[in-house]
Amino acid sequence: MEPTSLVIDNYPAAQRSLRIAFVTETYPPEVNGVAMTMARVVEGLHRRNHDVQLVRPRQDSRDEADRSVRFHEVLMRGLPIPRYPNLRMGAPSKRALVQLWSLRRPDVVHIATEGPLGWSALQAARHLKLPVSTDFRTNFHAYSRHYGIGWLHKPIMAYLRKFHNRAASTMVPTEALRRELEGCGFRHVSVVSRGVDTRLFNPQRRSEALRAAWGVGEGDPVVACVGRLAPEKNLDVLLSAFEAVQRAVPTARLLLVGDGPLRAELQARCPAAILAGQRNGEDLAAHYASADLFLFPSLTETFGNVTTEAMASGLPVVAFDYAAAAAIIRSGENGTLVPFGNSSEFVRCALQMAVSPARRHGIGLQARQTAAALDWEGIVLRFEAVLLRVIHEAAPGPGTALLAAGHPAH
Secondary structure (H helix, E strand, C coil): CCCCCCCCCCHHHHHCCCCEEEECCCCCCCCCHHHHHHHHHHHHHHCCCCCEEEEEEECCHHHHHHCCCCCCCECCCCCEEECEEEEEEECHHHHHHHHHHCCCCEEEECCCCCCHHHHHHHHHHHHHCEEEEEEEECCCHHHHHHHCCHHHHHHHHHHHHHHHHHCEEEECCHHHHHHHHHCCCCCCCCEECCCCCCCCCCCHCCCHHHHHHHCCCCCCCCCECCCCCCHHCCHHHHHHHHHHHHHHHHCCEEEEEEECCHHHHHHHHHCCCCEEEEECCCHHHHHHHCCCCCECCCCCCCCHHHHHHHHCCCCCCECCCCHHHHHHHCCCCCEECCCCCHHHHHHHHHHHHHHHHHHHHHHHHHHHHHCCCCCCCHHHHHHHHHHHHHHHCCCHHHHHHHHHHHCCCC
C-alpha cells in the first residue's frame, strides 16, 4: 500500500530527529483511552522535532476531515471489531509494511496494539532488522472472562507474551503492571506512565447550565462514571453503590458518560440515570467538572485515564487499589482506595463520600493538585528515552548521537 505523504514544513529540525514508525489500531477520532494516549504521544514526539510516520487502520468518512496535516499518515485497510461497531482493527499487512519501510527506513518501529496490524508490523520490522518497542495498554486477557470466553485467558496471555518478548522493550503505565507481567514471563518491561491535560480538565469548567439541563438542584450530588458501558467495567458494583447513595440522599443523580452494549440494560435498571453518551473535548471536560463525585469500579484497566481526568477536574475519586488509582491516589487525602475486588467496601466508601459535601470538597482540591504534576511533556520525554535506548542497544547510530547530547537513556 502506498503511503499518503503530508508536508509538515520546510525548515530543518533544531536537533537530529528520529524517524519513528508508530503503529496503532486505534486513534482519534475513535474515542477511548488508548486512542487518546496515542495521540498525545504522537503529537508530543512531533513537537520534539521527530519525524513521525503514523500507521493506522482507515476508520470511516471522518478520517479525511480529521487527519493531521502535521505528520505523515499511512491508512491501512481496517476490519470491524465484534461487539465494538465504532472501532476497527487493522488487517494483516506485512507485505505492504515491508515495502513501505524498505523505501523509507525508520530508525525504530513502535507498536501500540497487538492486533493483526500490530503483528504484521512486528513481523515486517523483524524481517527488515529494525529495532522495535511495544506498548501493553489493554488487558485483553482480563476482558476474556467478561465475555464468556474465560477459557481463552491462557492462550491470550501466551500470545501477548510471545508478541511483546519479540520486541526490545515493552512499555507499561504502572509499576504494578510491570511486576505482574514480569511474573508472567514478559521481558524488558519499562514503566512509562500517562499524563493528563489539566488545562482541558479543570474545575473551572463546571457548568450550572449543564446541571440545570440534567434537572439537578444546586445542592444535589451528581455521581459520575465515565467509560465504555460494557461488562468488563464492573458496572454492577457502580449501580449497587449508587443505590446506597440514593437511599441516603434521594436527590442524588447518576451520570454515565460513554456508550456500549449495556446501555439499554443500565437505562432499564436505573431509569433516572443521565446517560450522556460519548463526549469529548471541552464538552467531556464540562461533564466531569459539573459532577460532584467520581466512582470507578473497573478491575480490568492497565491504567484508567478517567481517574486522572476526574482528579484534574477537582472530583474526589473512589476506585479499587489498582492501576492508575493505586499509583496516584493517597487514600483519605486526594481520593479513596478500596481493597481490590471488595465490592461491599466500595459501596460503603462511595456512600461515605456522597453524604459529606465538605469532605468531597477538600479531597477534590487535593486531587486537582495531584493531577497538576502529571503533565504530558514529561511523559513524552520518558517515552522518547525508551526509544533512544532501544535504538542504541540495537546498533550505534542516530540514537547514540542523541544520547551523547544529553538525552536520558532510562
